Amino acid sequence: MAALLKKRALAEYSLSQSQTVVLEPVPKKLRLIKKRVPSGLDPSKCEHSTVLENDINSLDNSGQSNPEVFKLLSKIASALPASKNTESVLWKKLISLYHSNSDIAVRAKCLSILQLLKLTHADVTLMLDEIIRLISKETRPLVILTGLTVALKLAKTVSNAFLNSRLVSLAKKFIKNTDSSVKCKCLELLGSLLSFDDPSFVTDTIQFVHSYSHSHDPRVRSMSFRMMLQLHKKGAPLDLSIYSEVVKYLDDDYETVKLASIELFWTLSQTYPEELIPTPDGTEKMRLIDDAFGKICRTINDPCVQVRVLAAQLLGKMPQVGQAFLDQTLDKKLMSDMRRKRSAHERQREKVRAGEWSSGNGWADDAPKELIDADSVSLISSGAAGAFVHGLEDEYQEVRSAAVDSLCTLSMKRVDFAELALDFLVDMFNDEIEEVRLKAIDSLTKISKHIVLWEDQLEIILAAIEDTSIDIREGLHKLLAVCTLMTKNCVKICLDNLLANLKKYPQDRKSIWKCLEGVGRNHSWVILPLVPGLLSQHPFYDTPETDPEDPAYASVLILVLNGAKGCPTMKTLFDEKLIRHYHYLRDTIPQLIPDLSDVLAEAGQTQNILTNPNGTEIKIESSNGRILLKELIGKLKNSTNLSPAMSLQLHKLILKDLKRLSEVDQEISMMANFTSLYIRAQLIYTNCIRSPGWLKLSAESHNPAENSQTKSQIETLLQLCLKMQYGFSGLSPIEYAIIVQLKLRVLALQLAYIAHGSTGSALAPCQNLLEQAEIVQKYLETNGNIKPDDFTQALFLLLDSTNEPKPGTLSSKFLPYFEKYPIQLVSFSSLVKMARGSIIEPTGESDFPLKFTAGLLLGIPFDCELNDVADTSNIRIRVNYPDQQAHFIRPRSSDFRTISSDETRLLTVINVSHYAWTEPCPIFISVVFDVSEPETTKNRKLVGKNDPAYTIDLSDEKQVFVSPKAPKRNIL
Numbered sequence: 001m002a003a004l005l006k007k008r009a010l011a012e013y014s015l016s017q018s019q020t021v022v023l024e025p026v027p028k029k030l031r032l033i034k035k036r037v038p039s040g041l042d043p044s045k046c047e048h049s050t051v052l053e054n055d056i057n058s059l060d061n062s063g064q065s066n067p068e069v070f071k072l073l074s075k076i077a078s079a080l081p082a083s084k085n086t087e088s089v090l091w092k093k094l095i096s097l098y099h100s101n102s103d104i105a106v107r108a109k110c111l112s113i114l115q116l117l118k119l120t121h122a123d124v125t126l127m128l129d130e131i132i133r134l135i136s137k138e139t140r141p142l143v144i145l146t147g148l149t150v151a152l153k154l155a156k157t158v159s160n161a162f163l164n165s166r167l168v169s170l171a172k173k174f175i176k177n178t179d180s181s182v183k184c185k186c187l188e189l190l191g192s193l194l195s196f197d198d199p200s201f202v203t204d205t206i207q208f209v210h211s212y213s214h215s216h217d218p219r220v221r222s223m224s225f226r227m228m229l230q231l232h233k234k235g236a237p238l239d240l241s242i243y244s245e246v247v248k249y250l251d252d253d254y255e256t257v258k259l260a261s262i263e264l265f266w267t268l269s270q271t272y273p274e275e276l277i278p279t280p281d282g283t284e285k286m287r288l289i290d291d292a293f294g295k296i297c298r299t300i301n302d303p304c305v306q307v308r309v310l311a312a313q314l315l316g317k318m319p320q321v322g323q324a325f326l327d328q329t330l331d332k333k334l335m336s337d338m339r340r341k342r343s344a345h346e347r348q349r350e351k352v353r354a355g356e357w358s359s360g361n362g363w364a365d366d367a368p369k370e371l372i373d374a375d376s377v378s379l380i381s382s383g384a385a386g387a388f389v390h391g392l393e394d395e396y397q398e399v400r401s402a403a404v405d406s407l408c409t410l411s412m413k414r415v416d417f418a419e420l421a422l423d424f425l426v427d428m429f430n431d432e433i434e435e436v437r438l439k440a441i442d443s444l445t446k447i448s449k450h451i452v453l454w455e456d457q458l459e460i461i462l463a464a465i466e467d468t469s470i471d472i473r474e475g476l477h478k479l480l481a482v483c484t485l486m487t488k489n490c491v492k493i494c495l496d497n498l499l500a501n502l503k504k505y506p507q508d509r510k511s512i513w514k515c516l517e518g519v520g521r522n523h524s525w526v527i528l529p530l531v532p533g534l535l536s537q538h539p540f541y542d543t544p545e546t547d548p549e550d551p552a553y554a555s556v557l558i559l560v561l562n563g564a565k566g567c568p569t570m571k572t573l574f575d576e577k578l579i580r581h582y583h584y585l586r587d588t589i590p591q592l593i594p595d596l597s598d599v600l601a602e603a604g605q606t607q608n609i610l611t612n613p614n615g616t617e618i619k620i621e622s623s624n625g626r627i628l629l630k631e632l633i634g635k636l637k638n639s640t641n642l643s644p645a646m647s648l649q650l651h652k653l654i655l656k657d658l659k660r661l662s663e664v665d666q667e668i669s670m671m672a673n674f675t676s677l678y679i680r681a682q683l684i685y686t687n688c689i690r691s692p693g694w695l696k697l698s699a700e701s702h703n704p705a706e707n708s709q710t711k712s713q714i715e716t717l718l719q720l721c722l723k724m725q726y727g728f729s730g731l732s733p734i735e736y737a738i739i740v741q742l743k744l745r746v747l748a749l750q751l752a753y754i755a756h757g758s759t760g761s762a763l764a765p766c767q768n769l770l771e772q773a774e775i776v777q778k779y780l781e782t783n784g785n786i787k788p789d790d791f792t793q794a795l796f797l798l799l800d801s802t803n804e805p806k807p808g809t810l811s812s813k814f815l816p817y818f819e820k821y822p823i824q825l826v827s828f829s830s831l832v833k834m835a836r837g838s839i840i841e842p843t844g845e846s847d848f849p850l851k852f853t854a855g856l857l858l859g860i861p862f863d864c865e866l867n868d869v870a871d872t873s874n875i876r877i878r879v880n881y882p883d884q885q886a887h888f889i890r891p892r893s894s895d896f897r898t899i900s901s902d903e904t905r906l907l908t909v910i911n912v913s914h915y916a917w918t919e920p921c922p923i924f925i926s927v928v929f930d931v932s933e934p935e936t937t938k939n940r941k942l943v944g945k946n947d948p949a950y951t952i953d954l955s956d957e958k959q960v961f962v963s964p965k966a967p968k969r970n971i972l
Contacts, residue, residue, distance in 0.1 A: 052079045053086060059093045066103040073109045080116045087117045091127075098134060108146040111135075115150045124158050132166055141179035148174070148185045155193055164193040172208070180217040187212060187220070191227030194236075202236050210242055218254035225249075225260035229267060240275060243268050243288070250295060255304040262299060262307065265292060266314045273320045293321040297329060297387035300399075308399045312391045316406025319413045326410065326417045329387040330424060392424055397433045404428060404436065408443030411450065418450035426457050429464045434472065437464065441475035448482040458490050462497040470508070470907065473501070477511045481518025488526050494519060495534075495559060499552050507841045507863055509551055513558050517592050520562030524570070527563035531573050534560060548581040557581060558592050565594040629668055629675065632657055633827045651683045670834040674728050675827075681720040681742065682823045688713040688749070689818050694757075707757050714753055715949050717746045723952050726931050729870055730832045733783040738826060740776050741792045745823070747772055748795060748814055755811040762807035768936075773799055791821035833868035833902065837927040837955035840864060844958035849920035854964040857911045864906040864927055864955065865899075872896045872904060874933060878951070879912055880924040886948075887912075888930065912962065920963035927955040 055076050058064075064072070076090065094110045101107065111134070114127060128151060135147035151167055167189060175186035190209055196202055206228060213224040225246075232238050246268065249261035269292035276285040296318075299311040315329070391403030407425065411418035425447075428440035444451075453461070465476050480498075485491050495516070502512050520527060527534075534556050536543050546553045561582060564570040574582075586593045632654050655676055662672035688694055694710055721743035731739070747769045755762040777796060780786045788796065794817050802810060841863040852858040862877065869875065875896075877889040895908040912923065929952040 111146045184223040187223045191230040222256040222260040312402035316409035411447040415450045418447045445479045477515035481515045516559045520559040524563045524566030752811040755807045766807040835869045838865045849961040849963040851963045854916035860910045866904040876930045882921040916966040922959040924957040926957040
């Protein structure tokens with residue numbers, strides 16, 4: 001019964017819920033009105049301008065409290081800049097608010113907003129006059145400080161002598177204010193806006209500024225010293241009488257005062273270096289530069305790090321100081337019992353002079369010495385004693401680094417001081433900070449011509465050659481290459497350590513070879529007695545021949561052969577094997593092996609040989625290479641009357657001769673390569689427009705095989721043009737114009753092919769052609785109005801006459817130009833330089849695979865030398881994987897290290913990753929130049945990312961075997 005009642009109640013409840021009608025509210029109709037935006041304005045900017053105008057109008061509301069007004073001013077300041085009319089209204093509102101509101105914060109905010117307005121030269125003059133009038137009767141420091149700050153900023157933008165003089169007078173008035181910030185700002189204004197028309201007024205102003213160096217506030221004292229320095233840099237003379245006063249502030253309690261006073265003190269020493277001043281005891285006179293040097297040396301023991309750094313830096317800028325004071329900086333006197341400790345010889349001499357007992361000649365001559373007051377004696381050596389020693393032993397690397405720089409600077413100008421500083425710089429090779437060690441190595445390299453290394457010093461230097469940092473090792477290699485070693489034992493020790501270093505770090509081979517070249521060149525006669533031992537020669541037995549490709553043996557030969565250049569006697573020790581090895585190394589590494597034609601005259605002199613197509617050899621001299629190159633170009637110019645087959649054969653033969661000429665004549669090798677590329681581009685262009693596939697383009701008859709061949713030729717042409725444009729430097733403007741016009745012709749050829757011979761879209765190539773045409777036309781006009789060639793001139797006229805250049809219509813119009821205006825063969829005369837790279841590491845010779853977990857990163861050390869690369873921002877490292885994928889890695893700017901003006905080193909770590917492979921496979925690493933960014937300056941979408949057509953190979957590929965393994969699963 002209960003269940004039946006429950007079921008009936010549930011049914012009635014459901015029925016009542018289903019019959020309930022929910023009345024939804026009727027939506028209210030809203031009428032939205034969109035305000036019309038004036039033409040040419042951005043709607044968001046218009047809305048922003050409206051809000052700003054409303055805020056400016058709210059400044060007239062007198063019912064607002066001061067905090068509300070300040071908040072409104074802050075909102076207006078954040079919304080600036082605005083339109084000219086809006087800012088003009090704001091200017092008037094701010095001046096009115098300044099007069100009507102007496103609150104300090106509001107007035108200061110009004111003045112600070114004035115400097116945010118965009119003003120013309122006349123407006124700035126009016127505003128400066130208004131600000132001077134507003135703050136001239138002000139007494140509150142915050143308003144005065146803000147007004148002077150704004151006035152100084154605006155006065156620097158205009159040069160109005162009358163307003164500047166008014167501001168200077170205003171600054172002299174407000175400098176009497178008790179607030180130190182106002183005093184500092186007034187001093188800054190005097191130092192920045194003072195006119196130098198009246199010398200007496202300038203002198204009085206400097207005296208006026210100097211008078212505030214005695215202020216009780218350290219900020220005012222330091223500002224006074226800085227403004228005196230600023231006025232002196234502008235031409236105001238410094239009075240010598242302030243020298244004795246500035247000395248007092250070298251021991252000031254505040255570091256800002258000490259920093260400013262040290263700089264002013266050094267400036268006085270450079271202004272009056274030869275002035276004689278009395279010594280502290282007044283008995284003698286000394287040069288001002290010597291006294292200042294000793295005083296600055298004293299500050300190198302200051303508790304403040306910044307003061308010590310500045311003192312160490314300024315010591316290196318005082319080369320006029322006497323030699324005795326310089327020598328004292330490296331003499332750290334010993335202190336004992338509040339006295340300078342005497343040597344044993346001095347103590348013994350004093351005992352002999354006094355006798356064992358008292359002589360009785362003087363009253364109480366045997367009495368004990370007087371007691372010394374500890375407060376009257378300084379434990380730190382006075383004057384210049386041990387200044388550099390303290391600096392080199394400082395706990396902060398900034399001080400040590402500055403001391404090393406100053407020590408190097410003074411040693412380069414003083415030979416005697418360089419010999420004393422040698423041991424101290426060598427000791428810095430053991431510093432814990434790599435930057436300090438590297439700076440010590442560079443400093444010793446700079447003063448190498450003044451010093452000679454002995455065995456004990458060489459051992460300390462060679463101990464650092466085992467450093468893990470490649471910068472330290474290469475720095476030491478450069479140091480040893482220019483240093484002078486004292487004995488033959490030093491040379492032998494140096495060679496042994498370098499060979500051990502070569503075995504431990506094979507990647508340092510080139511740096512070590514360069515080092516041994518310098519050692520051999522500087523120690524010819526010292527190496528002479530070492531030659532039999534180094535070459536393993538025996539007076540009676542014939543020793544086995546060593547492989548010249550052995551890096552260690554090649555290192556010894558580099559040392560010996562460079563030594564033979566300056567020692568003619570050494571040639572009597574050379575046998576037939578050594579002569580053969582000399583020829584081999586001379587061909588493989590000519591930059592490290594000198595020309596020993598006089599030494600090897602008996603064996604015959606090597607000559608450059610050029611092989612003709614018929615197999616005969618032509619001996620050429622380096623000076624005749626240009627003549628031969630001109631003759632080859634002349635043959636091509638005279639081949640216009642030949643048949644196409646004969647002309648093609650002649651082009652191939654001359655290209656072969658140019659390749660061989662670039663190999664045997666280093667002087668014109670780059671020019672020969674450049675000319676070869678241009679001739680090859682001309683040959684491909686001629687074959688392209690004469691091919692059957694190109695002739696059928698206008699007839700709309702497409703053959704897929706012929707079209708693919710034409711497409712390949714056009715891509716090759718574009719790559720050649722880009723390589724000539726970006727891969728070479730040193731071209732004259734006319735020669736560079738020839739290349740960019742050739743590239744423009746190729747882009748037009750590409751557009752014609754896509755529009756008539758393929759089904760792809762021609763909009764992007766057409767846009768690229770228009771962009772490049774604009775760039776070429778601008779280049780021709782800005783470089784002396786260079787006359788364009790016939791094809792370029794016709795293309796410019798066509799583009800100017802076309803209102804809406806569409807790809808199909810445009811390409812149809814210039815299609816006949818390709819045969820009508822052929823490429824003219826020109827000769828290049830500039831000394832061009834070809835960008836190239838040489839990968840040192842990885843070597844590509846190892847067959848041992850590098851294993852790593854698939855999906856993770858494998859770091860491969862990469863070392864490459866780049867030559868004649870003007871812009872390194874477009875250098876990329878290309879990694880080709882076995883699955884035909886190519887990854888382009890952009891090195892960081894810190895990975896590039898400039899070695900010389902035309903040589904850069906790329907040192908980085910390449911991170912590679914891949915999925916698991918079943919067996920090890922090689923990846924190929926090379927350096928390329930990505931020209932997609934400079935080619936698409938306006939529209940980056942015109943060229944695809946990592947497009948192979950827009951990459952220039954700079955180096956050969958190096959293979960590295962890698963083996964990504966699948967990650968192992970944990971078995972529980």
